[in-house]
Amino acid sequence: MRRAVFFFIKIGLLIALAIWLARNPGSVSIQFQDWMVDMPFWAMLLALAVIIVASVVLYRVFSFVVGGPAAFARSRQAAKRERGYHALTQGMVAVAAGDREAASRFARKADTLLNEPPLTLLLSAQAAQLAGDDMAARKYFQSMLQRPETEFLGLRGLLTQALKGGDRTEALKLARRAAEIQPKAQWPVLALMELEAKEGHWKQAEEALDRATATKALPQETLRRHRVALLVERARTAVAEGRSKDALALAQRANEQMPSHVPAAVLVATLRAQAGNRKAATRAIEEAWKIAPHPELAEAWGRIEAIFRPGIDPASLVKRYEALVALDPRAAAAYVALGEACLRADLRDQARTHLEKAWTLAPTQHVFRLLTELARHEDGDGEAMREWLERSAGLHPDPDPVWVCSACGTPAAGWSAVCPSCRGFDTMEWRAAKPALRLADTAPAAILPAASRPAPATTTPDTPAAGLAPEG
Ligand SMILES: [Zn+2]
Known part of the structure; x- marks a missing residue:
């Protein structure tokens, strides 16, 4: 309208x-x-107007003819980049989907299209x-190391490869470099801590642990256990x-x-005893x-006593x-040690009482062997042994639980911060080496009554000791 x-x-x-103009003619x-x-x-x-319009048109035609190819090339380049990014995206999707053929194809395509x-x-x-x-x-990871923007990722790729190939020296070098260029990232300090520990560099591992603690890379409890493991190893080195x-x-x-860490408690108790501090x-x-x-x-309990006496x-x-x-009257380990x-x-009588108590609390092979040994020494005519074998x-x-x-x-054979077999860091647990095979769980109930375990007696679960020692 306007x-x-x-x-x-x-x-x-x-x-x-x-x-x-018609009314006021002029020339x-x-x-x-x-x-x-x-x-x-x-x-x-009129002539002036015609000249102006013609100049504008001519200028337009001229600039199109001269600047055209450059603009055309620019739009072609943009389209190429567009296809390159598309290939990159598809390649990443293929990697995530595990489609190796498509991943390689799109990687090549993206590489050609995107410079x-x-x-x-x-x-x-x-x-x-x-x-x-x-x-x-x-080769690609190494090329990534040449550029500051990809160096960190390249290091991670190479570190993963080094760990896979079991090259600990190379892995340690890479982890150190990664932890240096990105001090606040979590994976490099964790990798560094483990790798330093695997090499027995306890102090360096502890420094890496400090950094891991600062970045909250692991739960507090795990970090604390790792620290204790490293301190125990450092203390052992100092003893040596x-x-x-x-x-x-x-x-x-x-x-x-x-305070619950057994190797730490045993070590500190032994060292204090050696320093004369019994209490x-x-x-x-x-x-x-x-x-x-x-x-x-329990073993250290007796050993400390022997240091002073x-x-x-x-x-x-x-x-x-x-x-x-x-x-703690519920602790099987105390009855075993006492037995x-x-x-x-x-x-012998006292030994049997305590070992039977231990058996009711934890029926392990070790206690079984001790009871067998006891029966063997029981009497000369072999009656006790026969009875024991029967029962x-x-x-x-x-x-038996062991460090696994x-x-x-x-x-x-004992606890250590690094597994002697696989060199895993802080992986030792106190447990049965193999899952206990409970015959009662697999055998039909008619053949083996479930009540026969953990009670050593075959008949009277309420008074388990009676089965082993009917007389006492
Ligand atoms: Zn291991």
């Missing part, structure tokens, strides 16, 4: 101008050398990995190097962090014992172990 009004106003003005003369033009004033105006290595290198590396071509993937003061300080730090040594064992009674704590007689050790039983002490003191035929002791690597499942 445009129409303007249009009519313009037309009106033009008509008014034409009428005014223009142009003289150039001996050439002369006379024309009416309106004709000159942007930071974007396509990762896709190419992943496609190569997917195709199982580790050599090619390695004769630095007993350092060893005690480190072991105490470990024990304070986690503190006993306290470390007691505190750990209250949380989790463990055979190694060299050549202690077996009967006194029995007394010492009675005190351990009193700490063993009684055996050494030749107190024990229906018993199925659980495998939770990563590879290999049992170890």
